[in-house]
Amino acid sequence: MSDRTFATYWRAYQLLALYGADGEQRAAVAASTRPNGSFNVSKYAKMADAAVMRYVLDHPDEE
Structure with a gap:
């Protein structure tokens, strides 16, 4: 796995x-x-990314 692919994976993992x-x-x-x-x-x-967008839409008052 390339460094770039791992970085993409790790960012997604952390967001989820x-x-x-x-x-x-x-x-x-x-x-x-x-x-x-x-x-x-x-x-x-x-x-x-879609999970984060759902979270933001479901929790509009949180910053």
């Missing part, structure tokens, strides 16, 4: 840990795992 529920983390991992067992980091990152 902070803003996503455990269920979202599991769902993102499951959805990002290809049938051959490889992992789609770009899809995982997009799902993490």
Whole structure:
């Protein structure tokens, strides 16, 4: 895994840990795992960004 790919993965992991529920983390991992067992980091990152957006929309009064 390249440094850039790992950085993308790590950012997504941290976002899901902070803003996503455990269920979202599991769902993102499951959805990002290809049938051959490889992992789609770009899809995982997009799902993490979507989880943050949902959190922001659901909690408008928090900063």
